[in-house]
Amino acid sequence: xxxxxxxxxxxxxxxxxxxxxxxxxxxxxxxxxxxxxxxxxxxxxxxxxxxxxxxxxxxxxxxxxxxxxxxxxxxxxxxxxxxxxxxxxxxxxxxxxxxxxxxxxxxxxxxxxxxxxxxxxxxxxxxxxxxxxxxxxxxxxxxxxxxxxxxxxxxxxxxxxxxxxxxxxxxxxxxxxxxxxxxxxxxxxxxxxxxxxxxxxxxxxxxxxxxxxxxxxxxxxxxxx
Amino acid sequence: xxxxxxxxxxxxxxxxxxxxxxxxxxxxxxxxxxxxxxxxxxxxxxxxxxxxxxxxxxxxxxxxxxxxxxxxxxxxxxxxxxxxxxxxxxxxxxxxxxxxxxxxxxxxxxxxxxxxxxxxxxxxxxxxxxxxxxxxxxxxxxxxxxxxxxxxxxxxxxxxxxxxxxxxxxxxxxxxxxxxxxxxxxxxxxxxxxxxxxxxxxxxxxxxxxxxxxxxxxxxxxxxxxxxxxxxxxxxxxxxxxxxxxxxxxxxxxxxxxxxxxxxxxxxxxxxxxxxxxxxxxxxxxxxxxxxxxxxxxxxxxxxxxxxxxxxxxxxxxxxxxxxxxxxxxxxxxxxxxxxxxxxxxxxxxxxxxxxxxxxxxxxxxxxxxxxxxxxxxxxxxxxxxxxxxxxxxxxxxxxxxxxxxxxxxxxxxxxxxxxxxxxxxxxxxxxxxxxxxxxxxxxxxxxxxxxxxxxxxxxxxxxxxxxxxxxxxxxxxxxxxxxxxxxxxxxxxxxxxxxxxxxxxxxxxxxxxxxxxxxxxxxxxxxxxxxxxxxxxxxxxxxxxxxxxxxxxxxxxxxxxxxxxxxxxxxxxxxxxxxxxxxxxxxxxxxxxxxxxxxxxxxxxxxxxxxxxxxxxxxxxxxxxxxxxxxxxxxxxxxxxxxxxxxxxxxxxxxxxxxxxxxxxxxxx
Numbered sequence: 001x002x003x004x005x006x007x008x009x010x011x012x013x014x015x016x017x018x019x020x021x022x023x024x025x026x027x028x029x030x031x032x033x034x035x036x037x038x039x040x041x042x043x044x045x046x047x048x049x050x051x052x053x054x055x056x057x058x059x060x061x062x063x064x065x066x067x068x069x070x071x072x073x074x075x076x077x078x079x080x081x082x083x084x085x086x087x088x089x090x091x092x093x094x095x096x097x098x099x100x101x102x103x104x105x106x107x108x109x110x111x112x113x114x115x116x117x118x119x120x121x122x123x124x125x126x127x128x129x130x131x132x133x134x135x136x137x138x139x140x141x142x143x144x145x146x147x148x149x150x151x152x153x154x155x156x157x158x159x160x161x162x163x164x165x166x167x168x169x170x171x172x173x174x175x176x177x178x179x180x181x182x183x184x185x186x187x188x189x190x191x192x193x194x195x196x197x198x199x200x201x202x203x204x205x206x207x208x209x210x211x212x213x214x215x216x217x218x219x220x221x222x223x224x225x
Numbered sequence: 226x227x228x229x230x231x232x233x234x235x236x237x238x239x240x241x242x243x244x245x246x247x248x249x250x251x252x253x254x255x256x257x258x259x260x261x262x263x264x265x266x267x268x269x270x271x272x273x274x275x276x277x278x279x280x281x282x283x284x285x286x287x288x289x290x291x292x293x294x295x296x297x298x299x300x301x302x303x304x305x306x307x308x309x310x311x312x313x314x315x316x317x318x319x320x321x322x323x324x325x326x327x328x329x330x331x332x333x334x335x336x337x338x339x340x341x342x343x344x345x346x347x348x349x350x351x352x353x354x355x356x357x358x359x360x361x362x363x364x365x366x367x368x369x370x371x372x373x374x375x376x377x378x379x380x381x382x383x384x385x386x387x388x389x390x391x392x393x394x395x396x397x398x399x400x401x402x403x404x405x406x407x408x409x410x411x412x413x414x415x416x417x418x419x420x421x422x423x424x425x426x427x428x429x430x431x432x433x434x435x436x437x438x439x440x441x442x443x444x445x446x447x448x449x450x451x452x453x454x455x456x457x458x459x460x461x462x463x464x465x466x467x468x469x470x471x472x473x474x475x476x477x478x479x480x481x482x483x484x485x486x487x488x489x490x491x492x493x494x495x496x497x498x499x500x501x502x503x504x505x506x507x508x509x510x511x512x513x514x515x516x517x518x519x520x521x522x523x524x525x526x527x528x529x530x531x532x533x534x535x536x537x538x539x540x541x542x543x544x545x546x547x548x549x550x551x552x553x554x555x556x557x558x559x560x561x562x563x564x565x566x567x568x569x570x571x572x573x574x575x576x577x578x579x580x581x582x583x584x585x586x587x588x589x590x591x592x593x594x595x596x597x598x599x600x601x602x603x604x605x606x607x608x609x610x611x612x613x614x615x616x617x618x619x620x621x622x623x624x625x626x627x628x629x630x631x632x633x634x635x636x637x638x639x640x641x642x643x644x645x646x647x648x649x650x651x652x653x654x655x656x657x658x659x660x661x662x663x664x665x666x667x668x669x670x671x672x673x674x675x676x677x678x679x680x681x682x683x684x685x686x687x688x689x690x691x692x693x694x695x696x697x698x699x700x701x702x703x704x705x706x707x708x709x710x711x712x713x714x715x716x717x718x719x720x721x722x723x724x725x726x727x728x729x730x731x732x733x734x735x736x737x738x739x740x741x742x743x744x745x746x747x748x749x750x751x752x753x754x755x756x757x758x759x760x761x762x763x764x765x766x767x768x769x770x771x772x773x774x775x776x777x778x779x780x781x782x783x784x785x786x787x788x789x790x791x792x793x794x795x796x797x798x799x800x801x802x803x804x805x806x807x808x809x810x811x812x813x814x815x816x817x818x819x820x821x822x823x824x825x826x827x828x829x830x831x832x833x834x835x836x837x838x839x840x841x842x843x844x845x846x847x848x849x850x851x852x853x854x855x856x857x858x859x860x861x862x863x864x865x866x867x868x869x870x871x872x873x874x875x876x877x878x879x880x881x882x883x884x885x886x887x888x889x890x891x892x893x894x895x
Contacts, residue, residue, distance in 0.1 A: 142880065
């Protein structure tokens with residue numbers, strides 16, 4: 001495979017990353033959100049493997065394997081279990097209406113391309129074009145956290161931000177040092193486990209997984225005192 | 226490393242040991258003895274270090290402490306030596322006094338930890354030779370004194386006072402930090418030696434002056450930044466009040482002198498600096514004494530007098546700044562010496578007054594003057610020693626307060642030598658303010674001594690008061706003796722502190738001060754003015770003896786009988802002149818300033834001409850608190866209320882804030 005082909009492939013996967021980010025933002029059914037999230041993890045693993053091949057960086061293969069196992073399989077499986085057990089299948093009405101969210105997302109993506117332009121010019125890496133998309137994905141993940149009401153979707157948004165950061169690391173510097181990456185992967189896993197535990201706790205305490213209910217509860221508690 | 230700085234560092238180490246001692250000593254008795262003993266040693270060492278430093282000169286050292294790239298610089302120059310002497314000369318008697326005062330205190334540990342830390346902070350500020358060390362010890366002093374103010378934290382009043390104190394201390398710290406930042410920008414180093422050598426533009430010099438002035442002014446209690454002072458001083462334990470009022474305010478004065486005179490230097494002075502300091506001093510002096518007159522809480526009254534005396538010190542400093550700017554180094558040195566002389570005087574007599582108030586509080590259990598009276602019969606020693614302090618603070622010869630205020634007046638009388646009509650108008654005005662403040666202070670202490678110690682006991686607690694123990698008596702006697710000595714022998718003391726103006730202004734008073742021997746104090750020359758305290762004392766003794774001999778000739782006994790009561794058979798102790806009635810005429814005269822809220826209630830149930838019950842209450846609020854602090858506080862609360870619901874928006878709003886901030890930062894910085 002030539003370098004040009006690798007670059008084409010990386011760009012192609014980057015475009016797919018952006019697509020998954022948009023899809024995450026657009027979906028309302030829990031399980032499809034989860035599927036897209038799993039797909040994003042698989043894409044990430046594939047991108048890492050291709051960049052590893054293109055740059056002959058052996059450590060990146062391990063990163064790719066970790067992404068595949070953790071982000072493509074383990075985390076979606078964990079979250080799927082939580083969703084099954086808690087019977088949350090649909091996100092309630094989002095805070096912002098769907099088409100407006102899409103418009104904002106579009107604007108944010110354009111903004112990312114705009115601000116990354118001067119940086120792209122200074123980079124010599126084959127993956128430099130993916131930088132703008134990685135930034136856009138980070139921001140879209142955040143947007144997802146802002147516009148959703150269910151705690152689970154917010155956590156998926158958070159994990160999507162993490163995915164995008166991983167992608168940015170591959171794009172900007174051909175991956176972080178392996179030690180750092182293992183550390184982060186482990187953190188994310190622990191975070192997901194803790195979130196899972198929290199969902200059950202929150203559910204038993206508040207009878208709901210909606211963030212607003214928790215707030216309301218807190219405010220009422222304040223008023224009582 | 227010379228002896229003086231070694232002694233000063235030994236004093237610091239002793240204070241540190243004293244702060245750590247409560248970790249080992251658990252018994253209250255052991256804690257009390259350890260605290261008193263170690264602090265007394267600290268005071269003694271600081272005093273000796275100060276005298277050594279003034280006479281033989283100090284030294285600079287770099288201690289292997291502090292940050293890796295910024296070791297602690299310490300230096301004992303003439304200015305630091307003088308303030309070491311001030312600290313030591315009050316700390317030593319207060320430590321002895323504490324041994325008796327804390328006898329019945331059940332819970333000593335916080336006091337035993339924070340009092341030495343407080344002392345260590347003050348000594349550290351005085352000795353520090355770089356901005357970092359200075360701020361470190363400054364904050365140590367502020368924070369540990371907060372814990373001393375809130376020592377009896379079970380009272381709401383104390384917690385409130387502590388809060389105000391903490392807020393204002395931090396404000397002061399922030400301003401001082403700002404002033405050091407300006408100096409750092411000019412010098413490129415935190416070390417004071419670099420700041421001294423650096424040249425600074427007039428604009429930035431003024432900025433540093435203003436920041437330092439407001440910062441140190443807040444800590445010193447200059448009107449209108451004094452709000453914390455009348456709250457914090459009364460509620461602290463009396464031995465701590467003595468240290469706070471006697472020394473801590475002086476450390477703020479020290480900081481001001483250090484930054485303006487030493488780090489910037491008289492060459493940078495602008496004419497309005499001196500005028501501003503003079504105006505601040507005059508307003509503090511007059512406001513402090515006017516507010517003091519209307520208090521009936523003994524310690525609160527003394528706290529207001531601290532504001533007055535800080536004002537007097539600032540008048541001296543302001544005059545000195547003006548004179549230095551207009552090129553009269555000799556006269557500027559006189560103003561500086563007057564200010565410094567008043568600094569040590571105030572430390573001594575205000576320390577003594579607070580110790581006396583503490584003794585009264587200790588034996589009657591109240592600070593309210595309206596429930597005292599006649600204590601001179603039951604506490605003769607305390608009364609006599611308190612009287613010495615009253616005479617000193619009222620600036621009456623032959624005590625020390627007179628000398629320093631007289632020197633300040635002598636400096637003010639040189640005003641015509643200054644250029645400009647404005648200045649020749651301002652200076653006599655502030656001198657008049659000083660004179661008025663002196664007269665009112667005397668009135669106020671007639672009231673204090675008369676109401677507390679003379680007359681009849683107004684309540685049961687006052688009637689059953691008892692004299693304090695020997696430790697407290699000795700603790701009060703030492704500053705009383707110092708007050709008398711400093712009043713009698715200024716000619717010997719001023720040459721001792723002469724190295725301070727020599728350091729700061731390169732001018733010496735040694736030539737003119739004792740040109741006519743130890744008996745005559747001649748600040749400028751003999752033709753101009755002279756004062757001899759010993760001769761005044763002899764004159765007073767002779768006249769007093771003569772009057773006594775004429776009024777009480779031999780052979781005639783004094784007849785004691787019931788006083789005439791206008792025919793009213795029921796006379797009780799509550800009919801005496803009390804604190805509120807004594808100050809009533811002045812309340813009328815200065816009604817425009819006081820704005821008293823008077824409440825007169827007369828019950829007439831039987832006949833409209835027969836009053837059964839008369840109740841009179843008067844409340845006088847602090848104008849600065851009313852018109853400056855409360856509006857600022859309200860504005861802050863209002864702004865907080867506007868923002869309040871933003872806090873309850875929930876997680877989505879917070880995420881959105883983060884998101885928008887990131888977008889904004891990306892847009893701006895990339």
